[in-house]
Amino acid sequence: MLPSRAAWLLTVVSLACFSNLVRSQAPLPSGEALYAKQCASCHGKGGEGTKRHPKPLAGDRSLAQLTKLIQETMPEGQPGSLSAGEAQAVSEHVYHSYYSPLARERNAPPRVDVVRLTVPQFRNAVADIVAGFRGYPGWSSERGLKGEYFKSRNYRKEDRVLERVDPVIDFDWGTAPPAQGIDAKQFAVRHRGSIRPPVTGEYQFVVRTEHATRLFVNDTKKPVIDAWVKSGADTEYTGTVFLVGGRIYPIRLEMSKAKQGVDDSDKKEQKAKPAAPAMLHLEWVPPRGTRQVVPDHCLATNGSPEQLALGTPFPPDDRSLGWERGSSISKAWYQAVIQSTVEVSAWVRERVDEMAGTKPDAGDRKAKLRAFCKSFAERAWRRPLEPSEEKFLLDTVYGSQPDPEVGVQRLVLATLQSPAFLYQCVGNTEGPRAVAERLAWTLWDSIPDNELVKAAAENRLGSPDQIRKQAERMLADPRGQAKLMGFFRHWLRLDQASDLAKDTKHFPDFNAELASSLRQSLELQVQEIVLGPKPDFRRLLTEDLILVDDRMAAFYGAALPPAQGFNPAPLDAGQRAGVLTHPYMLAALAYNAETSPIHRGVFIAKSLLGVAMRPPEAVAPLAPDLHPSLSNRERVILQTQPTACSTCHAIINPLGFALEGFDAVGKPRTSDRGKPIFTAGEYLTRDGKAVAFPGPRELGSFLAQSPEAHDAFIQHLFHHLVQQPERAFGRSVPDELRTAFQSDLFDIRKLAAAIATRTAPATRQVATNPANSERKSP
C-alpha cells in the first residue's frame, strides 16, 4: 500500500526529491538490468567509475541529451548497438540513479553544513547581544498589567489610591470613578508590565479614550501613541511598532482624565461642572490578525528592559526541505544584512553610554566605551577575541576615530558584518564554547547568554548530564518557549497565510474575528500542553476539551465561558480528539463551503504519520454541482479512483474520512447532502497491520500511540530545532531519540532537551569523517 517502506525515513516535504525515489523504484526499469550487463564493468556498479574509467557518471546533460549520447557512443566498441528503447531505459536509470544533480545530492551522505544565521536567528542574536548589557527580560506568572489609579491628574505616589492587576485594559467607566476614593472628575491611571507578541511583524496598537493618553511599547521614552494633547473630538489613537515574536517588551499605558497644562481644578466653576464620561481600551491588530483587545496571555505584570527589535526586512530563508535553514545567500539577503547592521549601529550609538555604564562627560568615557566594544564583539562572535583581532577592532576600527561614538558605530558594523557573527559555529568548532553555541542556536535561535558563556568558561558543559541541565534551563526560558512554540506553529501550519475565509452563504456568521479566535485558541491549547506541567505528546491528539472564548462559544453553541478570554470547554460531548479536531484545523483543512477529506488526510499522513508522497496530478476537484446526489465522501472516492491517484489516495482518503463528522468550519454534523455521514477510516501500518477507526476519537488514540507518528514527530522537531539533517549526527540518532522519547513517556520538552543534548557536542568534522559517512543505496 505504501509506495516505499524505506521512504519514511526521508524528510517528507521534499517532494521533488521523493518523486525521484519513487521513480527509481518503479516496476522494471529494464535499464537497471541493461546497465548491470553492459555498463557496470567500466562505470562501476553504482556509476562511481572503475580503475580503467575513474570518472563517475555525473553531469548536467538533460535526460534527452544523455539518451542521445548513450545511443550514439555506447557501449564502448559497439556504439549504436542499443535499440532506441534500450538506450532510453539505460539512460533513465543512469540519469535518475547517479547522473542528475538531484540524484547526486540524494546519494551524498548527510552532513552538517556550514550555515549562516537564519533571519530569526539574526534578529534574536542582535537583540541578545544588547540584552547581555541591559538584562534579559523575564515573564511573570501573573497575566495582565499592573494598574495604578491616582486621585490626581499626575502619577504622584501619595495620590495613588489603588494598585491591582488588570488582565486586559477594556474599561467603560462612564461618569463613575474607576475606583473608590477617586473623584470621577479628575484622575489618572497608569498600566505597566511586559508584552509578548506571538509572531514577528508590525503591530498596530489602538488606544480608545476621551482623555489624555500615551502608550509606550518597547521604547520607554518615545511613545508609540502620544495623545497627551487632546484636540478635537477624536477618541481613538493608533500607532505601529515592529516586534519580534516570542520576545518580551516593556509596555506602559498612561491616561489622565484632567486638563493638562495649567492646573485650575481647584477653581469653583470647575468644581461645579459634572464629570465627563471616561473609557480606556487597549487594543491591537497583530500581523495577519484582526483588531482585538490585547489579550491577557500576551501580557505580564513584571517590568523588562527595552529591547532592540530589528525591523529591517529580510528575504525569507530556504525552506525547501521543510524546515528553515541558512543554507544559501543572495544579494537581497546581503543587502538586508548591511541595512540591519546600519540599523543596529545607530540604535547602539544612541544608547551607548547607558549600555557602557558611562556618561557623556565622564573622564573615563573613552576607556569604558572601549571595554564596551570588546564585550560587544565577543558576544557577537561567541568567543574571546584573538590578540590580532582585538588590535584591529579596538585600535583601528574603534580607536582611530576622533569621535568615540563614530568608533562604536563602526565597530558594530565591523563585528556584525563579519562571518564570525553571520555563520554558525565557525569560530567555535569544538570544546565547551562550541557546545554552548550549538545549544543556543538549537533551543533559542540565538547566541549563548551570560550563564552559558560562564558554564563554557568553567568547563561545565562536558558531560551529557551537564548539557541536559542547561538544555532544561534554556527550555524554561522565554526564548526556549518561543522556539518550541515556533515549531508547533509550523507543524500545525499556523504560520501559513491562510485567512480562513468561508462561504458567507453557508456560514454567514463565520468572520475574520472568529477565525482569529480559532487561531488563538489552537495556539493557546498547544501552548498549555507544551509549556505546561504535563507536556505529553499524546495529549495533543486526545484531549477532548477545546479552549473557547465568547465568540467561539456563540458560534459553536458551547456554554459561555465563565471567565474572560479562553476557557476549556467541551464543544460537543466526547467527539473531539486534540489538535486534529480543533475547529481551526478542521476549517483550515477544508474548502470554503465543503469539507476536504483529502486535505485532512494528507495532513494526517504527511505531518503526523510521516508518509512520503509524490505531488498529486494536477486535477481540479469535482464540482459538487455535477454530482448533486453524491456525498462528499462518495465524490472523493469517485474522483481518486484512477490508478494514478489511488496509490496515494488509498492512504489519504480513509484517514480524512474519519473527520467527515465535522463540516468546513469544524462544527459537528451527521449528514451531508441528505446522506448520513460515515466516519469510519482505516490505515495500514508500516509493519502491515490494518487499523480501523470508527471515528475521530479512535483515530486520535491510534495516532497518539503510533510509533510511526512518534518517529515523524521526532524528526520534524529535530529538523526545526537543529536545522541540519538528522542522520548527519550519526546513523543511530533516530533510534536513540525514539527510545528516549518512549522512556520519557512522550514528554515533548524532554525530547527537545534530548535532541539538543545529543547534537550539541557534535563537531562538523564528524560528518566529513569518512568513517561516519553513509551512503544510501539507490
Added chain:
Amino acid sequence: MSRHRHAFNRRELLVRLGVSAAALPFVTNLPGVARAAGSPATAGRKRRMVIFFTPNGIVPKDFWPDAEGPLDKLKACLEPLTPFRDQILTLHGVCDKVRGDGDAHMRGMGCLLTGVELFPGNIQGGSDTPAGWAKGHSIDQEIKNHLQKDPSTRTRFGSLEFGVMVPERADTWTRMVYTGANKPVAPVDNPYQMFNKLYGQAKDRAAVASVLDGVSKDLKTLSGKLGSEDRRLLQEHAELVREMEKEIREQQAVEGGKAGHPVPQLEPGVRADNDQMPKLSRMQIDLMVASMMADFARVFSFQYTNSVGMARMRWLGITEGHHELSHEPDSNTGAMDKLVKINNWFSGEIAYFLKRLKETPEPGGPGSLLDNTLVVWTNELGKGSSHTLDDIPFVLMGGGLDFKMGRALKYKKVPHNRLMMALAHGFGNEVKSFGNPNFCGDGPLTGLRG
C-alpha cells in the same frame, strides 16, 4: 535630560521621511536626491523662505522704527541687523485676529503660521478655555507642498524644521508648524540629529565602506579553514562584498560630483543645555546654510525655544528666564533693558545667518543665497506683558520674493492671514485664502513690492 541625545534614531528618520526601511535600498538615493544640487534651473531662479521664531513678544518702543519710509537707524532690538538695513522690511500693524479656545500664548503659537483656530482640547493655559492643536496646516507647509508638486522646484526634503532648545514636550506652546489639522511637526533641535537627517545616508555608506575590507579578509581566513564543500557559501559571500564595495564607490563618486559643497563639520559633544544655546544656534544656522547650498529644501523654519520660552541668557548676564521677564510692566526699566538685550541677541543670530547667506554665492546662479531667500522673523505675541496678538513682529529680510526692502511699513490692523497669502503668492501659489477665510477678504497683503 535623561537621554544623551546626540545620535539619531534611524527608524525615526525613515518614518519622518515617510519611507520605510523596506523601501530604502542602502545604495541608491532617496527620491529627489539624485537631482538635488546640480539640477538645471528650469523655471527661473530658486526662491527660498526661512521663518525665524523667537518667543514672548518684544519691547515695541525699542523694536519698531518710529516712522514709515526708508529705514535709517535701527532700534536697539534690531541693531545687530544694521549692516543689512537695505535688505530689511519691517511690517507694523499686522495682527493675529484668530480667536477661540486657548490662551494668548497658545493661540499666538498655534495660529501664527496657520491662521486658523485651535481645536477644543485639554491643554489649559494661564487663562481662557483649554485647547488642542490647530485646525489647519501652516503657511510654510502650504508653500512646501506647492514647490514639491513641481519637479523643477522639488527638493529632497521640501522643508526642514530647525529648532534651538525646544523642550521635549509636545503641546500647543511648542509647535508652530503643522502639516494639517491636528498634525503638528516637531522641530529638530539637536544638530547631530539634523546632521544625520541631512547626511546620515552618506555617512552610513562611508562607515560601511570602511569595514568591508576587514570583512573580506575575515571571509578569506575562514574559507581557508573549511573544506571545499563548505567554502561555497563563503565564496559567494565574498563576491557580494566586492560588489558592494564597487557600488558604494560608484555612488560616492556620483554624490561627490553633485553635492558640490563641503559637508559641515560639527563640534562633537555639544549637549542640549541652556548655556550651550549660543553654540547650538550657530551649529543649526550653519546646517541650514549647508542645506541651502545642497538644495535639500527650499522652505525652512527655525524655532528658538517655544511660546512661553524660558531661556536664561546667562551669557548676557541675565539670570531670569525670558518668559518671567516678559511679564514685567514697562515701568520696570531693568527688566525692559534685559528684554531688549535678549531680542538684540536674537537679531544678532539672524544677522549672522544673513551674513552667511550674503557671503555664499548662489550655486549655479548669479548673486548670493541672500538674493534668493526671504527671511521672516516673527513672534507669538506683540508684547509680553499685555499678551496682545496685535502688532505681531514681522521683520522681512532678503531678496527671495522681490519685495522692496530697506523700508518700514505701517498697516492699520490687518489680519496676518493676508501676509501669509502674500508669501504664498510670492511663490506663485495664488491661494484665494489661507487659514480662516474670514480674515482673507481683502486678499494678499499689499505694499510689499513697493
